[in-house]
Amino acid sequence: MPTRRETFGVGAATALALLARRARAADDDPWPSLAAQIFDGKPISSGADVLAIDAPYRAMDAALVPVDISILPGADGARRVRRLTLVVDANPSPLAAQFEFGADAGIDHLSTRVRVNDYTNIHAVAEMTDGALLAVSRFVKAAGGCSAPALTGTANAIPLGTMRWRLLPQKPDAPAGTREAQLMIRHPNYSGMQMNQLTRLYIPADFIQKLRIWQGDRPLLAVAGGISLSENPEFRFRFRPEGTAPFRADAEDSKGHRFHSEFPAAAV
Amino acid sequence: MDPANAGDIANLGVVVGGDAVAVIDTGGSVAVGAALRAAIRAITKVPIRYIINTHEHPDHVFGNAAFSDATFVGHHRLPAVLAERGPYYLQSYRDQLGPDEIAKVRIIPPGVLVQDESTLDLGGRVLHLRAAASPAHSHCDLAVLDAASSTLFAGDLLFVRHVPVLDGSLMGWLSLLRQLSATPALRAVPGHGRQVVAWPSGLADEQRYLATLAADARRLIAEGVPLGQAVARIDQAERGQWQLFDDYNPRNATAAYGELEWQ
Numbered sequence A: 001m002p003t004r005r006e007t008f009g010v011g012a013a014t015a016l017a018l019l020a021r022r023a024r025a026a027d028d029d030p031w032p033s034l035a036a037q038i039f040d041g042k043p044i045s046s047g048a049d050v051l052a053i054d055a056p057y058r059a060m061d062a063a064l065v066p067v068d069i070s071i072l073p074g075a076d077g078a079r080r081v082r083r084l085t086l087v088v089d090a091n092p093s094p095l096a097a098q099f100e101f102g103a104d105a106g107i108d109h110l111s112t113r114v115r116v117n118d119y120t121n122i123h124a125v126a127e128m129t130d131g132a133l134l135a136v137s138r139f140v141k142a143a144g145g146c147s148a149p150a151l152t153g154t155a156n157a158i159p160l161g162t163m164r165w166r167l168l169p170q171k172p173d174a175p176a177g178t179r180e181a182q183l184m185i186r187h188p189n190y191s192g193m194q195m196n197q198l199t200r201l202y203i204p205a206d207f208i209q210k211l212r213i214w215q216g217d218r219p220l221l222a223v224a225g226g227i228s229l230s231e232n233p234e235f236r237f238r239f240r241p242e243g244t245a246p247f248r249a250d251a252e253d254s255k256g257h258r259f260h261s262e263f264p265a266a267a268v
Numbered sequence B: 001m002d003p004a005n006a007g008d009i010a011n012l013g014v015v016v017g018g019d020a021v022a023v024i025d026t027g028g029s030v031a032v033g034a035a036l037r038a039a040i041r042a043i044t045k046v047p048i049r050y051i052i053n054t055h056e057h058p059d060h061v062f063g064n065a066a067f068s069d070a071t072f073v074g075h076h077r078l079p080a081v082l083a084e085r086g087p088y089y090l091q092s093y094r095d096q097l098g099p100d101e102i103a104k105v106r107i108i109p110p111g112v113l114v115q116d117e118s119t120l121d122l123g124g125r126v127l128h129l130r131a132a133a134s135p136a137h138s139h140c141d142l143a144v145l146d147a148a149s150s151t152l153f154a155g156d157l158l159f160v161r162h163v164p165v166l167d168g169s170l171m172g173w174l175s176l177l178r179q180l181s182a183t184p185a186l187r188a189v190p191g192h193g194r195q196v197v198a199w200p201s202g203l204a205d206e207q208r209y210l211a212t213l214a215a216d217a218r219r220l221i222a223e224g225v226p227l228g229q230a231v232a233r234i235d236q237a238e239r240g241q242w243q244l245f246d247d248y249n250p251r252n253a254t255a256a257y258g259e260l261e262w263q
């Protein structure tokens, strides 16, 4: 799979954070300068005919804001979406994730969860196979998601990097031959802005940086992630499974820990 | 909390012993704390010696500064949780209390820490304190039993009529309630809602709400319904049973989903 822009170093995140702050001082909307930085100044058109983005207007938990992106049926004609970039404009590290779609994976729907630090637009930008950039956005009211303490639930007892994979029950309105998959990774995805309750020191950033999912040798989805993805990152995507080869997933966090899991395709 | 109610939304307790008064929670502003102090002064001259905070939430601790000469008592994790969240609470409740009231608030951590179980002797009257081992309603819940009046001051471990608010662990809360229900008391003072209920029967509504929250979240997770769609479908049978349902149920549903999807 293409590897361009795969890693999100903390350095890059900091540069973007500074940029975002500067942009806000000059003008209330950080998006124009963020977009110029992330996409090398390339023109970005409205993606309303090709993409739809959904997120709750008022988030219930700023550390766990679901974002849902659909590629509209038939909208992309001969070209398809090659890469999808998710940007939480007002976050200290706005570049939340980039998703590379496998060439024949048939992905037309994707969702994940992000941290939202302040009232913000969330942008989804599709890079099409012809190079065009198409953007849609959604405004979300939430605050404090990047510094919210880690969850206290049952996941804490589960080893770091444990992955769970599910092929979800087929929905009646889903196109024939598609399935929705869910991959969850147990990882605190520390933002670097959370405090340890006992030591009262900031916990260093430590987050899932790379994730790749295949069926057999066929790449389905690759994710480059940053600290704006929620704790225990979760990804759902609708795709076209083929044959009986098992699914496998590789992940790497920013400290260099690698995780690998394989899941049988029997349920397809 | 808002400027109109000045943060006066939680139930507060007072227990008068032979040589000490204990206050259980101080309300959501210094004005509430000061009013409570004046009310105590009107009924007894015994010194107000102990301020027990049942957990970290602003509506229970923001009145602490009205009693700054007393000894503060709380869960052993309360100092750390207040250090971590206190600044955020002061910032985020600024609009709700107004700048004048928020300027008076002091985050005062307890000096006497309860590890597991402990007692406070008020002079011929002993309070039994029990610190939750793990997060339940909040991250550091503490329940107080006054055996003399057979009254359990449950803090926000017990909500009556006011919809329960989950900020700790749903599974932790449910399991703690099973233990707490065995507490030998005839009545309980909830953190919000009615002032006094029979114990343990007054716990039934909350247990049902929380159990349904867990059951609905589990079922929707198993069906593959994503978080964004699941929230509006969790605990809907409880709508109409509770005040402030629409203010807090979506948050509770989100927290329950996040907690249970890894079970």
Ligand SMILES: [Zn+2]
Pocket (backbone or CB within 6 Å): B055, B057, B137, B138, B156, B191
């Ligand atoms: Zn509370």
